[in-house]
Amino acid sequence: MEATQFIELNAATVFLLVLIGFIGGMVSGFIGSGGAFVLTPAMMSLGAPAIVAVASNICHKFPKALVGATKRHKYGQVDVKLGIILGIFAEMGILAGKHLMVGIMNTFGKVGTDLYVSVIFIVVLAVVGTFVLRDYRKLRNAPHSDEFVVPKIALWVQSINIPGTMIYFAAIKARVSLLFIIPIGFATGLLASAIAVGGFIGVPAMIYILGVPALVASGTELVIAFIMGVGGTFLYGLEGAVDVRLSMLILLGSLFGIQLGAIGTTYVKDYQIKLVMAVIMLTVLFSRVFYVPAYLSKLGMIAPIEEAHIATLKTLGDSVLAVALILGAITVLTALTKGIAEHRKADYARQLATGMAAYAPAHGSLNPTGRFERILLATDGSEYSEGAIRVAVALASRSNAKLFITGVAVYSPEYASTVPGIEQAALDMAERNIASAVQAAAGIDHEIIIAEAEDPYRGIVDAAEEYRADVIVMGRRGKRGLARAMVGDATARVIGAAPCSVMVVPRGAKEITAGIIVATDGSRYSDAAAYTAGKFALATKLPLAVVSAVLASHNEQRRREAIVAVDRVKSGLAAESVDVTGVVTEGRPDQVILDQARKAGADLIVMGTHGRTGLDRLLMGSTTERVIGSADCPVLAVKG
């Protein structure tokens, strides 16, 4: 019978835990998801028994892993099947590891587990730290030697055929025997049960033994981390070892830190990150060494050491750990402040340059809602972008506009540093995605932009802001049948956050040559739409129809208001010599607009959206969303 004590929380320990979480998170965001390794020894230094420290660390990680995994799954960076299979065997590894840990606890007491965890820590950090240091040297000497080639071992593993055990994995586009997967998963779980971080085995094993590309390996690791995390918390929780206060205080600081660290990585070179990682790992290792003699003496494995000496050694160990953490924090913060200062300078210079170009147009209007001189074409290389490419290129060539062909390299800087080549792989993929657009734009004035972002929509919106686009042209992921009215998530988010109008082009849409429909409900949003549609009609010399809808339930006054609204817009546009007609029809607005477009043979629908709300699709307006989802022609959503 032994007391499992959770540490007592007072103002000082709460502050320290949040601070440790913050620094640990910052380091973790900076050097990759494996960075959580600093948290276990830090909790142990505050007096938490090893088993509680590991359990609480595992508990604070799994929800983050789930969020990360879902996010990256959307960008095709996760092999769910591989993740689940590895996760199941990792769970068995955790089970075995926990069994071992509880066994040690029962036989040797708390000191036994402290020694076990410390020794595993020292060995793992020594091995991984050395590898990272080697990587650093390689990267510094040849910064771009990280192109992914399937390793020889992986090719051999993929060539082995053991009947009855072969499973196909999309990530490697090959079949691999389950017999190779089992030990990888098991070892990952075993390690996680001892130090709360299993990625040190899982990620390199996926890359070098199975041949999974780095980008997918780090994404798939999140699935494993989630399965291990829930399972681990459950198993350790059954032993009464999860101190959720500890987990949540660490989480409080670490989530702030992770974001900051992740932002920091975008301002420094790859090899600098590796150096920080190696230095921190080796310092943490060094700090753990000081505790080992005390553990050994308490267990009677070496001659007893005096209490005073044990206390000195512990202070030394704690100090070295503190130095490691402070060192990490200073490095990240310096990188961040220096990088941001330099970036701001460059940004300012560029804004000055593009800004001047934007405000000295050869023709057209000063009002950005009616101007089509800087067209940003966003493409993901899929067949859904075909129409957008066609329409954007035609539009740019006809209005003598500059075309910015934008691809988004989707990756999270948080994972960029754990695996070599992850950033390059994302950049390469973005470049491949825009290849067909670049080909189509041959002969017209265009510029290529590769934006880096965690979310495609963020990359597109940021690029539009940076390059002062007048309009964003993009496709939509159209589904037929029941889900037809659903606009792709990225498209809806771009419309919600874009600084300019957005033209959503269905896959099969042709050039705009027949006519334009603009919808009005008398609001200022639809006025902006009418203004833009008018400018567009003038520039293209196409006829324009103003449409408004009334519902059967509307009374006489509402009907009159609709007619007045249409007339007002019509006369305003006619005064600018636009070829304009007007119509008010009964029906649901989206159906009326689509019907009128079909009837008039229009090939562009212009609609207003509520301004920049940041609340994305909620306020985009359901009518606009439905029209965009079902139209066969491009829809221009104008920002009011």
Added chain:
Amino acid sequence: MDLHNAHWGKTIFWGTIAAMLYAVMFYYSDAILHLAHTTPPSCVVGHGAEVIYYHKPDAAACAAKGGQMEPGNWWHVLIPILLAFAISVAHGAFTGLFWDVMGLKAASNAEKKK
């Protein structure tokens, strides 16, 4: 910048939810700790802040310390899992927006000119 203005509302919303969840956790921390300690069978000695929990208890040793045997309840383990989930979602959403609102952004440094 407009975008930052737009995000303020969301940031405050998630920040408030996260703060409320933390407040609830600390308000009930004694109860939560009790649940954690009594997930496996345990021997509870003392009351209030002085309470000590012994795991792998044996009835005689527990009685000698003047403690009370608790049989343990496996479902207590769900409390930290659910709490971790809820706090993580709210606080994660909050911190994600927080630095953005503060004006800190990742560098988009890979623009290429042709």
